[in-house]
Amino acid sequence: MPTYEYACSKCGHKFEQFQSMRDEPLKKCPKCKKLGLKRLIGGGAGLIFKGSGFYITDYKNKGMASAAAAESKAPAPKAAESAPKAAPATPPSKKK
Secondary structure (H helix, E strand, O other), X not given: OOEEXXXXXXXXXXXXXXXXXXXXXXXXXXXXXXXXXXXXXXXOOOOOOOOOOOOHHHOOOHHHHHHHHHHHHOOOOOHXXXXXXXXXXXXXXXXX
């Protein structure tokens, strides 16, 4: 059930109301008790991604799904093999 924003044109009171989409818009202000409420147009909720990511079933065509499957089956490089070896640390020599 969505939350709607209302504003009273008589007293300026603004509030949110949790109600069903089938319910009629409110007309009477709960603060001043006058008939002057207007339902405001909200920006809506932002897009929320939940879970660990996208799935193969999220693709629209088979080509994208097979490319994603091939990418996920490719062997990942090992950290020891891909990282360059560091040179041993030598203290700087002191010359006089």
